[in-house]
Amino acid sequence: MELVAPAAVRLHPARLQALAPGLARPAYDRGALRAGIVHLGLGAFARGHLAAVNEAAIHASGDPRWGICGVSLRQADTRDALAPQDGLYTLALRSADAEGRPRQQLAVIGCLLETLVAPEDPQAVLARIASPYTRIVSLTVTEKGYCHDPASGALNLAHPDIVHDLGQPLAPRSTIGFLVWGLQRRRASGLGPVTLLSLDNLPGNGHLLRGLVLAFAAQVDARLAEWIGQACTFPCSMVDRIVPRTTDEDRAAVAQALGMTDAWPVQAEPFLEWVVEDRFAAGRPDWAVGGARFVDEAAPFETLKLRMVNGAHSALAYLSVMAGWGTVDQAVAQPALRRYLADLMRMEIAPTLPVLPGLDLAAYQERLLQRYANPALRHQTRQIAMDGSQKMPQRLLGTVRARLAADRPITGLALALAGWLHFLRGVDQAGRRYPIDDPLAETLAQRLAQAEQAARDASPGPAAALAWAREMTALAAVFGDLGRDERFVREVAQAAQSLRTLGVAGALEATLAAMRADQD
Secondary structure (H helix, E strand, O other): OOOOOOOOOEOOHHHHHHOOOOOEOOOOOHHHOOEEEEEEOOOHHHHHOHHHHHHHHHHHHOOHHHEEEEEEOOOOHHHHHHHHHOOOEEEEEEEEOOOOOEEEEEEEEOOEEEEEEOOOOHHHHHHHHOOOOOOEEEEOOOHHHHOEOOOOOOEOOOOHHHHHHHHOOOOOOOHHHHHHHHHHHHHHOOOOOOEEEEOOOOOOHHHHHHHHHHHHHHHHOHHHHHHHHHHOEOOOEEEEOOOOOOOHHHHHHHHHHHOOEOOOOEEEOOOOEEEEEOOOEOEOOOHHHHOEEEEOOOHHHHHHHHHHHHHHHHHHHHHHHHHOOOEHHHHHOOHHHHHHHHHHHHHHHHHHOOOOOOOOHHHHHHHHHHHHOOOOOOOEHHHHOOOHHHHHHHHHHHHHHHHHHOOOOOHHHHHHHHHHHHHOOOEOOOOOEOOOOOOOHHHHHHHHHHHHHHHHHOOOOHHHHHHHHHHHHOOHHHHHHHHHOHHHHHHHHHHHHHHHHHHHHHHHHHHHHHHHHHHO
16 A cells, blocks of 8 residues: 655645635644543544534634544554654545435544654553543553453453553553553542543443443442443444545545545545534533534433344345455345335334334435445445454344344344345355454354354255354354353354355345244
């Protein structure tokens, strides 16, 4: 990946006045900003969502306390790209006009003041968390960054990073380790508490984060755990914006529009939603001016997002990778897949959702399909398919449990889960191979080998599919006790058999017919 051409004119604070007059840019004094927010996991989503909303809040208030210190927990590429630009980058909001022609709206974001690389200087990260300026520590580290058991939500004390961090207070590796050792420094220095704010797609993400932090802290010092539990706050939040990975083509398009090179712009859809519980230990920006909504209880909104948006997204991704549909807009243009997603949301997901007064659920579902169809984003289905073992419990299995408890059909959901399990073979239906990018990749490969052997040992046909599904769903780290539910196992077996014998297109048609028969 070529970040920037050698002789290119770079985006830089000294060149902001050279930008086109109508292009949004920082209108406040960046030199007066202080990093009141430390953000762990400085990927595209954080820069396309949190920083964009925060930028609007700073513009509206002029309050200099809310600059962002971003922390890359693994790699230096974001820091290396943005440091020569003094943290400036471009947000390109992309959509399409009525004729389907792509269009974009650009804004230069200025509230990212500093980027740290945790493996290079963990003490600098700890010092930022313990800084008197810091009031909020926020996170977008993905599901796997929490070092927990996805099925139970408990801290995995055997995780190599957690084992390391419990013995290395000066050089932690994990998100949880950085948080606890940083908070220990705050307490030892007599500083006040902070808000720890998860923006990851996890149910009850604030409650989960609190439990993990307290579990780690209890291993360190019971009094530290007590202080964190009493003083710090962990609001739950729901975030929603599609932010695909930046490509060299995106860089070229942004450079042409800017008249200068941005080594790492971010592209996103115009749609943005952020629902966050208004429980902050040391103040907060007025993010409402940037589109956030402050509420007393985020759980209903979280459930809506995880089951409807993320659940449908994952269902789309695994089936599409297997079929060879490389982008989300290409996939949702397939009539059978679009009908399947519409029926899945309407028939099986929607009845499990809590009541949200004022929400037109049918309009929400239709708008979601329109968002998926956005041709300007080119969102890769392989990107969505990453880390399935961490995503399935909250995106699909919660809905499955609700349907089973109500004795309702799970035909469409079973196809989505079978799609993930089928995807784990690492080869699509045209014979093209791809890697499995998942923290449990080795465990999943072993489980798949056992399942294939179990299928060979069984009678051909449905018995083999059932033996295969029984072995795969017995993985308790993902499925919990669902592997002991015979109805669930049979449904997954039938869907997997359909995928193997009919292919994705045939399985979609068969599933659609079965789902509609379920409604009769």
